[in-house]
Amino acid sequence: MEEEQKKQILKTYFGYDTFRPGQEEIIDQILSGRDVLAVMPTGAGKSLCYQIPALLMPGTAVIVSPLISLMMDQVKALNEAGVHAAYINSSLTESQTARALELAKAGRYKLIYVAPERLETPRFLDFACHAHLSMITVDEAHCISQWGQDFRPSYVRISSFIRQLPVRPVVSAFTATATEKVREDILSSLGLVRPYETVTGFDRPNLYFEVQKGGSKKERIRRYLAEHSSQSGIVYCATRKGVDELYLYLENAGFSVSRYHAGMSPEARKASQEDFIYDRGRVIIATNAFGMGIDKSNVRFVLHYNMPQSMEHYYQEAGRAGRDGEPAECILFYSPQDTMIGRLLLESKEVDQDYTEEERRMIREQDMERLRKMEGYCTTTGCLRSYILRYFGEQAEDGCGSCGNCLAEMEQMDALEAAADVVRCVRDCGQRFGQSMIAGTLLGENTARIRDRGMDKSPSYGKQSKLGKARMQDVIRAMVERGYLRQTKDKYMLLKLTERSEELLEEGAESFIISYKKEEKAEEGKGKSRKAGASGRWPAQAADLTESQQELFEEMRKLRMRLAGKRKIPPYMVASDKTLRDLCVRMPRTREELLDVNGMGEKKVKQYGEAFLELILTKGV
Ligand code: ADP
Ligand code: ZN
Numbered sequence: 001m002e003e004e005q006k007k008q009i010l011k012t013y014f015g016y017d018t019f020r021p022g023q024e025e026i027i028d029q030i031l032s033g034r035d036v037l038a039v040m041p042t043g044a045g046k047s048l049c050y051q052i053p054a055l056l057m058p059g060t061a062v063i064v065s066p067l068i069s070l071m072m073d074q075v076k077a078l079n080e081a082g083v084h085a086a087y088i089n090s091s092l093t094e095s096q097t098a099r100a101l102e103l104a105k106a107g108r109y110k111l112i113y114v115a116p117e118r119l120e121t122p123r124f125l126d127f128a129c130h131a132h133l134s135m136i137t138v139d140e141a142h143c144i145s146q147w148g149q150d151f152r153p154s155y156v157r158i159s160s161f162i163r164q165l166p167v168r169p170v171v172s173a174f175t176a177t178a179t180e181k182v183r184e185d186i187l188s189s190l191g192l193v194r195p196y197e198t199v200t201g202f203d204r205p206n207l208y209f210e211v212q213k214g215g216s217k218k219e220r221i222r223r224y225l226a227e228h229s230s231q232s233g234i235v236y237c238a239t240r241k242g243v244d245e246l247y248l249y250l251e252n253a254g255f256s257v258s259r260y261h262a263g264m265s266p267e268a269r270k271a272s273q274e275d276f277i278y279d280r281g282r283v284i285i286a287t288n289a290f291g292m293g294i295d296k297s298n299v300r301f302v303l304h305y306n307m308p309q310s311m312e313h314y315y316q317e318a319g320r321a322g323r324d325g326e327p328a329e330c331i332l333f334y335s336p337q338d339t340m341i342g343r344l345l346l347e348s349k350e351v352d353q354d355y356t357e358e359e360r361r362m363i364r365e366q367d368m369e370r371l372r373k374m375e376g377y378c379t380t381t382g383c384l385r386s387y388i389l390r391y392f393g394e395q396a397e398d399g400c401g402s403c404g405n406c407l408a409e410m411e412q413m414d415a416l417e418a419a420a421d422v423v424r425c426v427r428d429c430g431q432r433f434g435q436s437m438i439a440g441t442l443l444g445e446n447t448a449r450i451r452d453r454g455m456d457k458s459p460s461y462g463k464q465s466k467l468g469k470a471r472m473q474d475v476i477r478a479m480v481e482r483g484y485l486r487q488t489k490d491k492y493m494l495l496k497l498t499e500r501s502e503e504l505l506e507e508g509a510e511s512f513i514i515s516y517k518k519e520e521k522a523e524e525g526k527g528k529s530r531k532a533g534a535s536g537r538w539p540a541q542a543a544d545l546t547e548s549q550q551e552l553f554e555e556m557r558k559l560r561m562r563l564a565g566k567r568k569i570p571p572y573m574v575a576s577d578k579t580l581r582d583l584c585v586r587m588p589r590t591r592e593e594l595l596d597v598n599g600m601g602e603k604k605v606k607q608y609g610e611a612f613l614e615l616i617l618t619k620g621v
Contacts, residue, residue, distance in 0.1 A: 002031065002056070009055050010048070013081045015579075015601035020045045022200030026172075027052050030135065035195040036172040037141070037186060041392070042319040044201030046174045047074060050137040054111045055083065059132035059169075060104060063113045065139045066152055071113040073295055077573055078111065082603040087113035088124065101127045116143075116154035119161040128161070133169045136162060138190060141173035145185035147366070159191050176319075177312055202315075202392045206322045208329045209384040210404025211377070214470045217305055217333045218249050224303060224331070225255055225283060231300035232276070235285045236317050238306035238341055246305060247285045260286035277570045279561060288313060296570065297324040298577040303331050307338035307378055309345065310370035311391045314377070324576035324599075331404075334378040336435060336473060342371050343491045368489070379477055381405060381515055408517040415475045416512040418442075418464050419484065420504045422476060423497065425460035426485065431496050435487070438495055439472040471516065478514045549584040555619050556580040556612070563608055574608060575599060587616055 006027060010016050019027075023045055026038050030053040040046045054061035065071050071087040078085040086100045086109050104112050105127045118124050136158075138144070143152040162168060171193075173186055187195065212220060221235060237243045240261040247259040258272040258281040275281035277296050284290065288308065302321040308314040314332070322328025346367050351360045377387050384403040389396035399406050425438050433453070440447060441455040444462025455461060464472060476495070479485040484501050488494045503509060545553060557571075557580065564571040575583075579599035588594045594605050594613065 005056060006052060009052050011595075012602050013055070013083060014048065015599040015604055017598070019048075020201060021203075022198060023049050026196070026198065026200075029196040030170055030172055031056060033170050035170060035192040037183065037192060037195045037197045038172070038174050039176065039183070039197075039199045039393075040174060040201045041176045041204070042316050043204065043323045044176075044319075046139070049174070050135065050139075050172055051078070051083075051111065053172075054134060054137075057134035059134035060107065060109050061111045061135040061137060062128065062133060063111055063137045063139060064116050064119065064155075064158060065113050066116065066143050066150070066155070067140075067292060068115065069294075070139075070292070071115070075111075075113055076569060077295075080569065080573055080603065080607075081601060083111070084109045085111040085113070088118050089113075089115040090117075097123065105131050107131065116152065116158060120157060120164075125161075125164060129164070129166055133165065133167075135169050136171045138171070138173040138186075140175060141186045141190070142175040142177035142182050144189045145177075145182040147179070147181045147185065147363070156189060159189060162191070176316060179312075199393045202389050202394045203385065203396075204319065204322065205402075206325050206327050207318065208327065208402065208404070209318070209388070210329070210331045211334050211384065212331060212404075213334050213378075213473075217335065218246065220333060221246070221303060221305065222250060222253050222255075224301070225250065225257075228301060230282075232279065232282050232296070232298055233284075233301035233303065234276075234291065234299060234317075234320060235283065235303045235305055236290075236308070237285065237287060238308070238338070238345065240287055242305060243285050243287055250283075250285070255283065256281065257283045257285055260284055260290040262287065262289045277572075278564070279571050288317060291317060291320050294320065295323065295572075296320075297572045298326075299323065299328065300326075300577075301329040301331070303333065305333055307332065307334055307342060307374055309342055309367070310374055311377060311388065312370070314374060315388060315392070324572075324578040326576075326578045326581070332378060338378070339371070339375050340491065340493065342374070343368075343493075346371060347491060381410065381517070405517070410515045411518045412513055412515045413471070414511045415467075415471070415478075415514045416504065416509060418467055418472070418475045419479055419512040420509070421460060421463050422479060422485070423501045423504050425458065425463075426495050426497055426501075428458055428460060429455065431494065433495065434493050435473070435476050435495055439469065439476060443467065443469060443472055471514075474514050474516045475512075478512070545581065545584060552584045552616075552619055553580055555615060556583060559611060559615050563611060575604070583612060583616070588613065589616070 006024070010019065022040065026036055026049040029036050030050070038046065038049060050061065050063065068089050068091055071089060072091070075085045075087045086104065088097055088100060092100065101123055103109065114124065138158060143150050144155040144158070145151060162171065171190060173190055173192065175182070175186065235246065237246055240263045243259050243261045247257060250257050258275050260269055260272045272281070272284060273290070276284045277294065299321045302318045304314070304317070308317065318330035321330055351363055355363065373391060377384065380387055383399045383406050385400035386396035386398055421442055422438060425442055437449065437453065437455065440450050441458055441461055442464040444465040450456055476485065480487055483498055484504060486496050486498050488496060504512065560571045560574050560580065563574045576599050579597060582598040586593065586597055588597060591605055591609055594600050594609050595602070
């Protein structure tokens with residue numbers, strides 16, 4: 001019975017036929033009355049895991065959520081789907097709050113979203129103690145931990161709120177942060193009872209991952225945008241200055257882009273964000289301040305102009321692509337300089353003065369370790385997807401066969417001579433320089449930096465000029481990875497010899513094999529870039545639509561825009577790209593057929609069905 005009900009709710013309210021990995025188990029556990037701690041990445045579908053139990057259990061579920069925009073979004077979407085839900089936060093006036101809580105007390109809502117600061121207000125407590133609560137859900141539960149990125153003191157008070165309830169309902173906690181320490185904090189601070197713990201959904205099969213190195217990043221991004229001219233996407237930069245520069249560059253190159261960072265006025269930020277959400281602006285250039293709580297499902301690419309500070313950051317940001325399950329691309333443009341920027345940013349990061357010296361040291365070390373793991377992602381030649389999954393604690397096969405590294409043709413070369421020259425160069429300069437100076441010297445670069453340090457007089461100068469910059473970097477990286485060199489851990493990252501370095505100079509040394517991506521070499525000079533779908537190994541956007549379907553798709557998008565405009569909601573709330581495509585493929589003629597379309601629930605059919613059917617009748621072929 002319950003089995004049927006779950007599926008039915010999934011279809012009726014959300015329009016989906018099947019659960020994603022992990023969702024059903026979590027729902028079952030909650031329904032059986034067991035506390036849950038679920039670690040799921042952004043976009044994996046956490047909300048359904050508590051929304052469906054909330055709909056199935058008698059009473060009202062309280063959802064604690066840190067972000068006003070996120071709450072409003074969710075409540076709007078639920079109301080759209082025909083579910084009674086409300087939120088309580090600082091955006092409401094006194095009287096609106098009073099009214100909402102009155103209704104809540106009378107059992108009007110299946111879900112009530114609340115900001116953590118509001119939990120212990122007399123009014124909310126009055127509601128909570130008199131209503132029938134089905135569940136307490138803590139969203140973004142990592143905010144409870146001081147070791148997390150987004151600690152919020154008000155989260156610590158949640159457990160005190162729960163203790164004040166006459167009956168303790170089942171408690172479920174959700175987060176995308178995976179570290180052990182944070183998980184422990186959530187368990188203890190919330191006082192979860194024998195919880196069902198799960199790490200799930202980190203794999204996003206529809207996302208394509210790639211790291212690109214070398215070349216002008218600006219130029220690469222410009223080309224990418226040109227090649228994906230009808231798609232919506234985000235370009236993340238590490239700094240505000242980076243955002244401004246790239247924004248100007250792209251604007252000068254004739255692109256219509258918007259930007260977002262914390263240095264802009266609140267009005268300007270709001271305008272940028274809305275342009276993006278409402279599909280008026282196609283591409284947004286932003287710092288990591290952008291995106292929290294933005295559930296735009298048709299983001300087709302997320303590019304990173306710089307390496308982020310941690311895999312958590314990266315996956316959260318990249319994960320904003322392809323929430324509709326359609327193919328989307330996550331490409332990180334890496335240069336070794338990013339590691340330097342990352343270290344500088346960490347060093348200038350202010351650590352709360354409330355911490356003891358020892359705690360601050362630990363926080364720094366953890367930050368540094370996260371940065372190193374991030375760097376590992378950028379430089380690995382192994383499967384990117386399995387790197388991610390392992391990082392977050394999920395099982396992973398060795399090669400996914402569909403990421404940039406798995407698809408790249410690897411080439412190998414014996415770089416023994418180059419490696420030996422690196423050892424000599426490092427030794428001769430007294431181990432005083434970092435990788436760019438050493439590489440520059442061996443390549444024979446004629447720059448002021450090299451001349452100023454007298455490195456153009458070094459016996460190593462120009463000895464590997466034929467190797468090329470990218471390979472030179474590969475050699476040095478491989479030497480560090482294998483312990484033939486080490487890099488100092490300060491921001492200078494000087495190259496130092498190790499006890500193994502000399503081995504490369506010995507008579508008996510035979511080879512030093514490095515592998516690298518074949519296409520990178522071709523790309524360097526010519527500026528050619530991988531074309532999605534061209535190889536047939538990765539489905540290109542809408543590649544499986546015929547030309548006439550594609551035309552219909554464009555009409556559908558326009559219709560969606562109009563429908564959204566009328567109701568003043570973002571287009572993705574009317575229908576996702578995936579739904580539109582399914583409409584174009586299936587071409588339903590009746591309301592029943594409409595219900596078979598992916599993402600079309602009863603409420604959606606009621607609201608928009610006619611408009612879509614009409615379009616199909618008039619434009620469809
Ligand atoms: P999270 O809160 O984990 O970041 P959401 O709950 O917002 O993610 O879900 C991300 C997207 O995935 C939403 O558009 C949601 O409707 C969709 N989704 C969730 N579960 C399913 C499912 N079983 N089938 C198809 N789409 C789903
Ligand atoms: Zn792979």
